[in-house]
Amino acid sequence: MMSVMQTIDTAHDDMIHDAQMDYFGIKLATCSSDRAIRVFDVKQEQYTLQQELMGHEGPVWQLAWAHPKFGSILASCSYDKKVVIWKEINRKWSPIYEYKDHESSVNSVAWAPHEFGLLLACGSSDCSISLISSEDGEQWDSKRIQNAHSIGCNAVCWAPATSPVSLLETSADSRPELTKRLVSGGCDTFIKIWKEEDGEWVEDTKLEGHSDWVRDVAWAPATGLNRSQIASCSQDGRVIIWTNNGSTASWSSKELLKSNDVVWHASWSLTGNILAISGGDNKVTLWKEAIDGNWQCISDVSKSQDNEIKQVQG
Numbered sequence: 155m156m157s158v159m160q161t162i163d164t165a166h167d168d169m170i171h172d173a174q175m176d177y178f179g180i181k182l183a184t185c186s187s188d189r190a191i192r193v194f195d196v197k198q199e200q201y202t203l204q205q206e207l208m209g210h211e212g213p214v215w216q217l218a219w220a221h222p223k224f225g226s227i228l229a230s231c232s233y234d235k236k237v238v239i240w241k242e243i244n245r246k247w248s249p250i251y252e253y254k255d256h257e258s259s260v261n262s263v264a265w266a267p268h269e270f271g272l273l274l275a276c277g278s279s280d281c282s283i284s285l286i287s288s289e290d291g292e293q294w295d296s297k298r299i300q301n302a303h304s305i306g307c308n309a310v311c312w313a314p315a316t317s318p319v320s321l322l323e324t325s326a327d328s329r330p331e332l333t334k335r336l337v338s339g340g341c342d343t344f345i346k347i348w349k350e351e352d353g354e355w356v357e358d359t360k361l362e363g364h365s366d367w368v369r370d371v372a373w374a375p376a377t378g379l380n381r382s383q384i385a386s387c388s389q390d391g392r393v394i395i396w397t398n399n400g401s402t403a404s405w406s407s408k409e410l411l412k413s414n415d416v417v418w419h420a421s422w423s424l425t426g427n428i429l430a431i432s433g434g435d436n437k438v439t440l441w442k443e444a445i446d447g448n449w450q451c452i453s454d455v456s457k458s459q460d461n462e463i464k465q466v467q468g
Contacts, residue, residue, distance in 0.1 A: 162182075162194075162201050164184045164186075164192055164194075165192070165203070166184065166186035166188050166190060166192065167186070167188040167190075168186050168187035168188040168213075169186060169187045170184055170185070170186050171185055171186060171187065171213065171214065171215050171216065172184070172185050172214075172215065172216045172217050173185075173217075174217045174218065174219055175196070175219075176219045176222070176226070177219060177221060177222045178222065179196060180195065180196050180197070181193060181194065181195060181196060181204070181219075181226070182194040182196055182201060183217050183219070183228055184217075185214035185215070185216070185217050185230060186213070186214060187213040187214075188213075189208065189210050189211065189212060189213065189214060189232075190206050190207065190208055190214070191206070191207040191208075191209075191210075191214055191217065191228075191230055191240075192205075192206050192207070193205050193206075193207065193228070193242075193247060204245070204247075205246070205247050207230075207240055207247055207249075209230075209236075209238045209240075209249050209252070210230065210232040210234050210236060210238065211232070211234040211236075212232045212233030212234035212259075213232060213233045214230050214231070214232045215231055215232060215233065215259070215260070215261050215262070216230070216231050216261065216262050216263050217229065217230050217263070218263045218264050218265050218274070219265070220265045220268075220272060220274075221265065221267075221268035223268055224268070224272055224291060225241060225242070225291070226241065226242035227239060227240065227241050227242075227250075227272075227291070228240045228241075228247075229263045229265065229274055230263070231260035231261065231262065231263045231276060232259070232260060233259045234259075235254065235256045235257065235258060235259060235260060235278075236252055236253065236254050236256075236260065237252070237253040237256075237260055237263060237274070237276050237284075237286065238251075238252050238253075239251040239252075239253075239274070239286075239294075241291070250291065250292070251286075251288075251294045253276070253284065253286055253294075253296065255284065255296065255298075256276070256278040256280050256282070256284065257278075257280040258278055258279035258280040258306070259278065259279040259306075260276050260277070260278045260279075261277055261278060261279060261306070261307065261308050261309070262275075262276065262277040262307070262308060262309045262310045263275070263276050263277075263310070264310045264311050264312055265312075266312050266315075266334065267312060267314060267315035268315075269315040269316075269332055270315065270332070270334055271287065271288075271289065272287060272288045272289070272291060273285065273286070273287045273334075274286045274287070275310040275312065275336055276310065277302070277303075277307035277308060277309060277310040277338055277340075278306065278307055279305075279306035279307070279341075280306070281300075281301050281302060281303055281304060281305065281306055281307065281340075282298050282299060282300050282301065282302055282307070283298070283299040283302045283307055283310060283336075283338055283348070283355075284296055284297070284298050284299075285297045285298070285299070285355065297355065299348060299355045302338055302340065302346065302348075303338065303339075303340025303341060303342045303344065303346070304340070304341070304342045305340065305341035305342055306340060306341045307338055307339070307340045307341075308339055308340055308341065308367060308368060308369055308370070309338060309339040309368065309369065309370045309371045310336060310337070310338045310371070311336070311337050311338075311371050311372050311373045311384075312334075312335070312336055312337075312373065313335035313336065313337065313347075313373045313382065314373070314375055314376035315332050316332060316376060333349055333350070334349065334350040335347060335348065335349045335350075335358070336348045336349075336355075337371045337373050337384055338371065339368030339369065339370060339371040339386055339388075340367070340368055341367045341368075343362070343364045343365060343366060343367065343368060343388070344360055344361065344362060344364075344368070345360070345361040345362075345363075345364075345368055345371055345384065345386050345396070346359070346360050346361070347359040347360075347361070347384075359403070359405065361384075361386075361396055361405055361407070363386075363392075363394050363396075363407050364386065364388040364390050364392060364394065365388075365390045366388050366389035366390035367388060367389040368386055368387070368388050368389075369387055369388055369389060369416065369417060369418050369419070370386070370387050370417075370418065370419045370420050371384060371385070371386050371420070372384065372385045372386075372420040372421055372422055372429075373422075374422045374426040375422060375424060375425070375426040376426070377425065377426040377427070380399060380400050381397055381398060381399045381400060382397070382398045382400070383395060383396065383397050383398075383426070384396040384405075385410070385420040385422065385429055386420065387417035387418065387419065387420045387431065387433070388416075388417060389416045391412055391413040391414055391415055391416060391417060391433075392409055392410075392411065392412050392413075392417070393409070393410040393411050393417055393420060393431055394407050394408065394409055394410065395407070395408045395410050395429075395449065408447075408449070410429075410431075410441060410449050411431070411439075411441075411451075413433060413434075413435060414435075415433050415434030415435045416433055416434040417431060417432075417433035417434070418432055418433055418434070419431070419432045419433075427442060427443065428440055428441065428442050428452075429441045429442075429449075437454050437455065438454065438455050439451050439453070439454040440452050440453045440454070
């Protein structure tokens with residue numbers, strides 16, 4: 155069973171929308187409708203505010219840490235239509251780039267696997283997905299996937315840099331060719347998989363199964379198994395697990411749960427065998443796939459107050 159291990163008072167003045175630990179678990183970043191981002195140092199279960207970052211003019215929806223090989227870099231997105239990329243230098247955080255080309259709220263940001271360099275995907279209510287990249291962390295370029303989702307894009311997530319299939323099909327003395335793949339979810343009820351071909355982003359697959367806005371999508375980490383898995387959750391109260399076993403281009407679907415409330419977020423464990431789900435019922439549930447292929451809820455815990463975060467342990 156899960157139990158509450160620690161409650162962290164972030165001192166935000168409004169609802170918290172995201173909280174993300176960095177790669178090493180030594181920093182915690184939070185964002186809120188109060189327009190602030192707060193970065194905490196984590197040491198021996200003590201959380202000390204390092205700095206409050208103020209660069210947005212609207213609620214900040216989501217945060218994403220870049221891989222530490224690029225330094226301490228954090229991306230944020232907001233209702234103000236902006237994406238801000240922040241960097242810590244000599245213990246001080248400052249913005250190093252602002253992307254302002256979206257025409258509506260930017261709802262989701264996700265860094266690509268580090269094998270692809272500094273590459274950030276951003277999903278917006280203007281129906282597009284932007285891809286922001288830099289070779290040196292100073293000069294930034296951007297591409298757009300126009301009309302990715304009608305009405306708007308709510309979530310983006312990257313596939314692992316090397317799929318399990320390509321690992322199995324590659325000999326030991328050669329390296330597999332890395333293919334950039336991205337999954338997105340939108341207000342059109344669709345989940346779409348995109349891949350880069352000759353420098354351009356094209357739609358590879360469209361998955362249909364939800365009946366309302368898709369709120370989040372999460373591509374499972376590569377586990378060495380000959381398959382890929384994506385979890386999606388929706389305004390329709392359902393969570394669906396999509397599986398591709400590599401033998402064909404088609405994806406199968408299995409409904410994980412159906413609730414009476416919106417399901418907001420889905421997140422895989424680093425090993426890809428446990429899925430965390432949070433929704434409008436004010437609970438976080440953990441799910442694990444059994445040997446027979448059926449999914450079981452292994453624990454649940456009530457979520458925290460709007461300006462607090464609860465850490466849980468199994």
